[in-house]
Amino acid sequence: ERPGANGATAVAQPNIALIKYWGKRDERLFLPWTSSLSMTLDIFPTTTRVRLDAEATDDAVTFNGTPASGEERRRIAGFLDLVRRRAGLTHRAVVDTRNTVPTGAGLASSAGGFAALAVAAATAYGLDLDPTGLSRLARRGSGSATRSIFGGFAVWHAGTPTAPPAEADLSSYAEPIPAGDLDPALVIAVVNAGPKDVSSRAAMRRTVETSPLFEPWAASSRDDLTEMRQALLRADLDAVGEIAERNSLGMHATMLSARPAVRYLSPASVTVLDSVLQLRRDGVPAYATMDAGPNVKVLCRRTDAERVAGAVRAAATGGTVHIAGPGPGARLVDEDG
Numbered sequence: 001e002r003p004g005a006n007g008a009t010a011v012a013q014p015n016i017a018l019i020k021y022w023g024k025r026d027e028r029l030f031l032p033w034t035s036s037l038s039m040t041l042d043i044f045p046t047t048t049r050v051r052l053d054a055e056a057t058d059d060a061v062t063f064n065g066t067p068a069s070g071e072e073r074r075r076i077a078g079f080l081d082l083v084r085r086r087a088g089l090t091h092r093a094v095v096d097t098r099n100t101v102p103t104g105a106g107l108a109s110s111a112g113g114f115a116a117l118a119v120a121a122a123t124a125y126g127l128d129l130d131p132t133g134l135s136r137l138a139r140r141g142s143g144s145a146t147r148s149i150f151g152g153f154a155v156w157h158a159g160t161p162t163a164p165p166a167e168a169d170l171s172s173y174a175e176p177i178p179a180g181d182l183d184p185a186l187v188i189a190v191v192n193a194g195p196k197d198v199s200s201r202a203a204m205r206r207t208v209e210t211s212p213l214f215e216p217w218a219a220s221s222r223d224d225l226t227e228m229r230q231a232l233l234r235a236d237l238d239a240v241g242e243i244a245e246r247n248s249l250g251m252h253a254t255m256l257s258a259r260p261a262v263r264y265l266s267p268a269s270v271t272v273l274d275s276v277l278q279l280r281r282d283g284v285p286a287y288a289t290m291d292a293g294p295n296v297k298v299l300c301r302r303t304d305a306e307r308v309a310g311a312v313r314a315a316a317t318g319g320t321v322h323i324a325g326p327g328p329g330a331r332l333v334d335e336d337g
C-alpha cells in the first residue's frame, strides 16, 4: 500500500516547556501572546493512525481502543475538518490513537497527540507540508503540539505581534534551536495521574482576561526567552534551570491571581518542590518546572538523574517517577508500526 494513498501512521513525543506558553491572543488560530521554548522527550510516545473512509458519514476516533466522545472527539474532528479544507477532500477518517502518557494531567499528552495527528492526517489527506507547515498545522490542535514536530530543543515563535491574525498565522511555528553539550534529563514526578479539573484552554482564557499579573509575566517571559537561548548555547545548566524555574513559577502566579484563581499545585507538588530545593542545598543542580497540573518536572544533568529521581520519589509518596532525555520529533512509521 502506498503511504499516504489512504492512510498513514505517525509517532510523536510530548515536550516540556522551559519557557512556557500561557495565553492566546487569537483563540481560533491558536496564536500565543509569547514565544515559548521546550525540550521534546524520549518517553511517552503517542502513535496515531489515520485512514480515510470513503463510505463513512462521520469520523470514528478511538483512544487506546476505546471510542472517543464529547469534547475529545469534537477536537479531533474539528482538526480533521481543517486538514480536509486544505486538501479539498471531504472523506471522513478512522483515527486510532495509542497513548502511553496519562491524558489531561498536565503531562503534555496533547502535545504528542496533536503532533502525531498532524503528521498522520496531513499524509493521509495528501497535504505536502514541510516541517514548518506541519508545525503550523499541529498548532491548530494544541498550542504545545507546535513544538513536538521537532526533536531536542525547539522555540515556538509567537508570530508578528503587530500583524493581523491572518498574517501572524504564517509566522507562528516552531523550529529546532542550537544548544551546547548540556546532557540534560527531566525527572518527571507524577503525583496525580488523573485528569485536571480546569482545562488549560479555559485556564489560559481566564488568566488573560482577569489576572493583573499576566502582562508583567508575559513581558518578563520575553526576556527569559532571550536569556534562555544564550544559556542553552553556553550549555549552562544552572542558568537554564534558574530561568525555567522562575518562568514556570511566574506562570503559576498569573493563574493564582486570576479571578477566580486557578491552582494546579497540590500539597504533593509543593513537597516535591521542597525536595528540589534540598537537592540544590546538597550541591546537586536540579530545577523544577510545572505545567497545567500538579506533576513536577525536574531538570538536571543526566549523570545526576538517578539521584534526583531517588530524592523526588521519596518526596512524592504514592507517585511515580520517570526519567526522560531529549527525544526525536514527530515522524511517520510503517502503516502497522
Ligand code: PMV
Binding pocket: 016, 017, 019, 020, 021, 022, 036, 108, 110, 111, 142, 143, 144, 145, 200, 201, 290, 291, 292
Ligand atoms: O497543551 P496546551 O496547548 O493546552 O498548553 C499547555 C501549556 C503548558 O503546558 C502549561 C505550557 C507549555 O508551554 O507547554
